[in-house]
Amino acid sequence: MSDFRQAEAVTETETVATPVTEEVEEEVQKPTEGPPPGATTSLWSDAWKELRSSPLFLVSLGLVVLFIVMAIVPQLFTSADPRACSLSNSLDRPSSEHWFGFDLQGCDYYARTIYGARISMAIGVSVIAFAAILAVILGSISGYYGGWLDSVIARLTDIWFAIPTILGGIVILSLLGERGFFQVSFVLVILGWPTMLRLYRASVLAVKEMDYVEAARALGASDFRILFKHILPNAITPVIIYAAISVGVIIAAEAALSFLGVGLQLPAISWGLMISGAQTRILQAPHLLLFPGLLLSLAVFGFILMGDSLRDALDPKGR
């Protein structure tokens, strides 16, 4: 889980120091080459042009879309019912009819692996969405208003950082009797929110010094308006990049917690649980470990790759 923290440290240093405006300044130096009036380029359309021609981004996009579709409509990938099991098939090896073979209970392993994407994606996306909302709200207050509120929030995140995610997760989750989607998501949100908050706060601090924020104030914009119309769009980039990477990290964290037996519980279908069930029979039935492990790695890889290529496109310094 330490790489959870490392990933954040890297994105923080690489992205926060480059507010979005620099992109624009770079372009200003070549005004004559600029597009003619009418054919306008915004930061995002510019980034999209860059992304469209980046093979790494296309690969990651393919993977992410694949897993999202898998999570929403698993029926597209398999007609088998993951819960229709027959012990007579227990631990059968992969065959041309049942690509991934069968698990101990005799359930079709391919169907289970496909259906396992749903909870992983749901946890990954909802944890990050929730943490991002928290980060934007608290980061805005902290970065824009400063003062004692900022100090309180900053100290709180410092203390939070001292809690190791997996250890904290084990402690909190083992206190909870029932451990389902909500409990695991909740724990991952409360252990994961400080990073994005700090990222966004640093970004707000940089953007709020921009002249257009002062200009907006001089022309009568309210604080709420300044924060959400002027600062947010200019400050959100590092959070978007980090969020893309973190979805992968959270998916891995969920699997890790489930593997350790403090995450999701059967009869939930999750990659972590499947890997956990496979560990005692690694030699006897290696396919039980291989397939969920493979999909888990691909999903994590897809999101991290997407975060990286987003950063390349959105951060002009990396070009």
Added chain:
Amino acid sequence: MSQVATEAKDRTKSSIEELEFDPHAPLLEVEDLHVEFRTRAGVVKANDGVTYSLGQGETLAIVGESGSGKTVSAQAVMGIIDSPPGYITKGAARFRGVDLLALPEDERRAFRGEKMAMIFQDALSALNPLFRVGWQIAEMYRQHRGTSKAEARKKAIELLDRVRIPAAKDRVDSYPHEFSGGMRQRAMIAMALALDPEVLIADEPTTALDVTVQAQIMKLLADLQAETGMGMILITHDLAVVAEVTNRAAVMYAGRIVEQGTTKEIFKTSYHPYTLGLMNSIATPEQKGTKLIPIPGSPPDLLHLPSGCPFHPRCVFAQAICSEDRPPLRDLGNGRKSACHFAEEVGAGAK
């Protein structure tokens, strides 16, 4: 959410309309303004008793070196000083008799844009890089007046046309970085003028532009002012600009106004050695071949102001009294004011 915002807007707007404006009072009257910044190194008095007034249709120049407090005084009037570290400790800024500094923040906000607007030195960074120029102008109407989207866009095009941006219809959807420096400043002016403010504060509007564009922008500002009759405060260190477009001028040094009068008079006779120094450092074609006379030394550190008159270490007229007594801004008659012990002598010598 936008509905809530408009409702809140209406409330504050009506609240400033309920204020009792005195139509006979000066448009803007700044009196004994004290602004200080409390920093770790100490308290910086950025404005130390600044007084000036602005009438309708008038242009007042505030001239001075960097760090003399010109911008701070404007920010204090607009109510956009970052606090902390900045604090207005004393003084008043009356708009038609209503003291702005005594108003609660939401009423002050309603003033900004509506009654008073400000434009900035660097128009590129004063426009939000992520939004189309036209959208940013249209937002002024949408936000303050609740104008419909299509109507606001139409008005934005009209405004861009009014500030003489060619092909305004096509340019309205451009992003700020697609504009040239002069066009950006025009767009900024358009935004500031959207709601027909009565006071426009222009903070070094032409400093970032090249000379030909500077002249165009100043002409535009002067024309717009003649059209609308608004009062304008022009903050600048460019004396050529001051001479061309302003009626009256106030010269600032180390957070204080050291000389005030009509622009014409000040250019004819300076009653303060600092102003005299500024005048002497203007290059004119007649002086070709001769050396310019610079003001010796450098602007004082506001944390450690010299005793007495803050200008005395750099002043060629300085006497013993100058390092002991701080000269007040004295009325010299004929609308002239100077903060110098030897104003009359300086004036006589300059003639």
